[in-house]
Amino acid sequence: MDERTYTADATPDDTVTVAGWVHELRDLGGIAFLIVRDTTGKIQVKLEKDEMDEELVETGLDVTRESVVKIVGDVKEEPRAPTDVEIVPTAIEVVAEAETQLPLDPSGKVDAELPTRLDNRTLDVRRGESKAIFEIRSTVLRAVREAFRSFGASEITTPKIVATGTEGGTELFPITYFGEEAFMNQSPQLFKQLMVGSGLERVFEVGPIFRAEEHNTPRHLNEATSIDFESAFFDHTEAMDVCEAIVKAAYEAVAENCTDELETLGIDDFEVPDEAFPRLTYEEAIERINATGELDEQLVWGDDLPTEGEHALGQAVGEHYFITDWPAEIKPFYIKDHDDDETLSTGFDMMHPRMELVSGGQREHRFDQLVEGFEQQGLDPEEFDYYTKMFKYGMPPHAGWAIGGERLIATMLGLDNIREAVLFPRDRQRLSP
Ligand code: AMO
Numbered sequence: 001m002d003e004r005t006y007t008a009d010a011t012p013d014d015t016v017t018v019a020g021w022v023h024e025l026r027d028l029g030g031i032a033f034l035i036v037r038d039t040t041g042k043i044q045v046k047l048e049k050d051e052m053d054e055e056l057v058e059t060g061l062d063v064t065r066e067s068v069v070k071i072v073g074d075v076k077e078e079p080r081a082p083t084d085v086e087i088v089p090t091a092i093e094v095v096a097e098a099e100t101q102l103p104l105d106p107s108g109k110v111d112a113e114l115p116t117r118l119d120n121r122t123l124d125v126r127r128g129e130s131k132a133i134f135e136i137r138s139t140v141l142r143a144v145r146e147a148f149r150s151f152g153a154s155e156i157t158t159p160k161i162v163a164t165g166t167e168g169g170t171e172l173f174p175i176t177y178f179g180e181e182a183f184m185n186q187s188p189q190l191f192k193q194l195m196v197g198s199g200l201e202r203v204f205e206v207g208p209i210f211r212a213e214e215h216n217t218p219r220h221l222n223e224a225t226s227i228d229f230e231s232a233f234f235d236h237t238e239a240m241d242v243c244e245a246i247v248k249a250a251y252e253a254v255a256e257n258c259t260d261e262l263e264t265l266g267i268d269d270f271e272v273p274d275e276a277f278p279r280l281t282y283e284e285a286i287e288r289i290n291a292t293g294e295l296d297e298q299l300v301w302g303d304d305l306p307t308e309g310e311h312a313l314g315q316a317v318g319e320h321y322f323i324t325d326w327p328a329e330i331k332p333f334y335i336k337d338h339d340d341d342e343t344l345s346t347g348f349d350m351m352h353p354r355m356e357l358v359s360g361g362q363r364e365h366r367f368d369q370l371v372e373g374f375e376q377q378g379l380d381p382e383e384f385d386y387y388t389k390m391f392k393y394g395m396p397p398h399a400g401w402a403i404g405g406e407r408l409i410a411t412m413l414g415l416d417n418i419r420e421a422v423l424f425p426r427d428r429q430r431l432s433p
Helices: 054-063 112-121 128-150 189-196 236-257 259-264 282-292 307-317 367-378 381-392 404-415
Strands: 015-027 033-040 041-048 070-079 085-096 173-177 180-184 204-211 223-232 279-281 321-324 339-346 348-352 355-362 398-404
Touching: 015 054, 015 085, 033 070, 033 085, 041 054, 070 204, 128 236, 128 259, 128 404, 173 367, 189 204, 189 381, 189 398, 204 321, 223 236, 223 404, 236 259, 236 321, 236 348, 236 398, 236 404, 259 279, 279 282, 279 307, 282 307, 282 321, 307 321, 307 348, 307 355, 348 398, 355 404, 367 381, 398 404
Parallel strands: 041 085, 279 321
Antiparallel strands: 015 033, 015 070, 033 041, 070 085, 173 180, 204 223, 223 398, 321 348, 348 355, 355 398
16 A cells, blocks of 8 residues: 555654544534544544535545545644544545444444454454454464574474374364365374474474364363474473473563553553472372362372362462373373383473463383383374384484463463454354354
8 A cells, every 4th residue: 555654653744644444433513533543553533524625524424433444634743632643634535434333343342242252353353452462472472483493493384184183082073085084183293203303303383283172161272273392302301491481481572562462451460470380290289289178079199180179279389380290191192101100101281270281291202112102092003103113213302392372372361261362263163254
């Protein structure tokens, strides 16, 4: 578009062309104000009914809210205007007219339910709060990429259509691939491991994962964004160190670059975690959960940690904490057990009081033990031949993890529902848009 000026850059005494959406029309009688909004903010456009060209005033008064307009005019200082400047227009062009009946009110004056907002995301993300979440999401994704690069990791992208799943057979979405059954990938797990044995050694991926989980909760999606990391010659403690650094880098970037967005969201106590994240063993975790007395039944070794238990523990331990040394039997086959105690896994989770954020661990890199693990988990190692055979050609010890991107953002911003952090959520009710 020719010489467009963002509303935030409109400087007194300049003649500008601004383009954006009609946020509001305030008609005060002899004078009216058109508030025009673009991605940088809003600006007031003054319409003086008796003093300006009649046709111009009429166009300004007739234009419907949320229509796209192009305004040419002179910028004047005006202390009474919300941004201290206003435009005195010489031309108003309606570029794309909006219908008068809108499915939701982008000015935010009238609240809309989440399903209505999700059905009309374009209009919803015109609202300041919603836009702020996605600006922050974009900052988080950039920050984690930069932080991974500072650790010498290379960004990879791996297939999302696969022949076999990894994280449990019941949670796979089947698809037809040229007449054959295939699946949407649940995790880049096996591919990222294959790459630590390549010349890349240390890799990360930010991409979608697909889980056919029946859960319909504020923290589950059927398509989520996984932030994956894997490094050769790392053990689980080194993997946890990087995990902690990446989460802190995301918080730091938001604190540094998103002050306006945080203000829009009403968050005035945003804190970058500065302490080391506590690391509790699974055994300590169940003891401490039991000691809270919050559960009806005491937990015993081998139990998964129930959400209420994780919640109670979070209140006691802090906002982010790791749980390590899980019973080997409840962690997946690709996680290595401790060398000195095979009942204990090197797997870890990183928790937030509201939900699990990360799973990871050191991996089984020894061919025979890996194949045995497949069998123990009821998976046919032959089906995973493309993966296991690479463990015969020099696979270094390695470790890694995955953070749920939406969970990171939802917990960071205190969003009630993870769906707030994804533009077009996929869940039991939602396949479109
Ligand atoms: P896991 O299955 O625990 O581990 O997933 C890793 C993280 O991804 C997020 N997540 C989800 N977020 C929203 N909706 C879902 N349905 C969902 N499922 C998972 C969570 C979770 O902690 N391969 C391992 C990771 C590894 O070991 O590297 C894996 O996928 O935040």
